Amino acid sequence: MSHWLVIPVILPALVAGILVLALRHDILLQRITSLASTAACLAVAIGLLVQAAGGAVDVYELGNWPAPFGIVFVLDRLSALMVVLTGFLALLVLLYAINGWDRRGRHFHALFQFQLMGLNGAFLTGDLFNLFVWFEVLLLASYGLMLHGSGAERLKAGTHYVIVNLAGSTLFLVAVALIYGVTGTLNMADLAVKIPAIPAADQALLQAGGVLLLLVFGVKAALVPLHFWLPATYSSTSAPVAALFAIMTKVGGYAIIRLYTLAFGADAGEAAWLAGPWLLPLALLTIIIGMVGALASRSLRWLVAFAVIGSMGTLLIAVAVFDDKAMAGALYYLIHSTLIAAALFLLAELIAERRGQDGDRLALKPMPAQGDLMSGLFFAAAIAMAGLPPLSGFIGKLLILDGVRDNASAPLIWATILITSLLIIVAFARAGSLVFWKSRTVEASRESSELATRHYPALPVVVVATLIAATALLTAFAGPTMRYLEAATDQLMRPTAYIATVLGPQPVQEPTLAASPEVSP
């Protein structure tokens, strides 16, 4: 048990406190501290990834209480990957934000660090109730970030976002209560041990709790019909926050992958693969709604927001078949879609900035300033998002299509993914041709020629280019990445080592009587 495991949670928590209490008047010190903390988190996360790549599961018992009595943090290949992805994305987003966004409201950096703390906690925890607490931490920080800079429209979208998520949290607690009432435990590894032995009389309660949890994670992952909050929220918030939120939908995806392979996986008896039959049709609907919505969008940010919904659909289709190959493909697609969604949200704002009054609206207007650079970046990002070769979206979709081949509904899945891919290509082609291509024929207005002479800072462009380059690297190193992801999938699908490490070599016989019905008077 090494203490490094808890650093990605403790460090942002401490730094956020310092930022609020000691550095709130000095934006420069705030930026330096926040960047240093995020970079340190990333460095620790990479160290953890190297450690987890060996295949050993590491457990950190908080307060030295043994599982299942205390709360544990568990590091396996998947959680290490998610923490690294969060750190990488957060560092780039922060570099973008220090260019001016962080001055639009107060406490941006503190909220950002709290958000990081919540994300890392959610990825590392091995306890269901603790997962709820981390969800609340990251949501509360995200409420603040989402409203950062304020404005009437952002408040309107923010009200919806907050209320939907509060209702989601309530359902999370209901599900936790049902599962605890039946199994008498909330430790995920312990749940995996207890669930196969649940008698038939209690199965209804257990499975109701399990499906309710799917609903809760579905809200986070924007699973149709729970996606209504996403487009308005992501497109009305500031660009760096929307880019950071690219990982927020993945928290829902991660929780689905974690819980339904570990606690409701192959060995769960009657409740085995509980999520599958619900998840697959909803994920198919999600990808259709996402891509059709993208086609109907009237601004770049709506387009990207719907493309995010579509990519969550693609990801969840691959998760829903619960097959080794498809799951590895899903994890690859998860990395890809996080990076590219963030790149597109940032890029949409850069383009809006260079079009002045026209913003990111999809209409025939004069060419944006720095048109060649912007169109080049947009072209690369759109190719990656739509899943055309040579960038990582193509490989991700190919892996998923290949992974679901043995499934009974493979023809349906193939048809849906391929047709919706065509839709998203059309949507991005329409956007690109309106904003960059046909706009060459429009005469420059006074505003656009004024914008063309303005000086634009280089750092935000570099950040976007880095994110796109990361997807290129993901393509170039797809081999080593896939070897890691296949090993991660192996840990997920056969969690014996995970359970044995968390509960220790001889699982303590729990004296909890709460689960046994004879306790009731």
Next chain:
Amino acid sequence: MELLVASGIGLLFAAGTYLLLRGRTFTVVIGLTLLAYGVNGLLFAMGRLNTDKPPVLSLDLEAYADPLPQALVLTAIVIAFGMTAFVVVLILRSFLEVGSDHVDGTEPGDPGTLRTYPDGSPVEPVRAAAADSQEDRS
């Protein structure tokens, strides 16, 4: 006792859900609060309903009050309290800034809040936000 507790929780959930679906933000907040109360009751009842049982764990005991749900309820109460405080401030701010306490930020059937582009096409809510941020910048 089971019937009383179960129907009490059910009533809280029913009233909470009804209020959550109302159009004004204040009733929505009351609805969320009632839902939180219902959940607290449910969590507590999941430790089984018993009276006069010793609270502390001992292996000799046949039956005892489960201490864990009480810890869970405490956490849930604290979180729900914080969230309610936050959402009250949020809707107040939203009301003062948007000028309506409807959850959608516009009075039903009110054309006054409909904004248009210079070319006359209606503005999507998000586009208006982008326009606002452009104004902030200049």
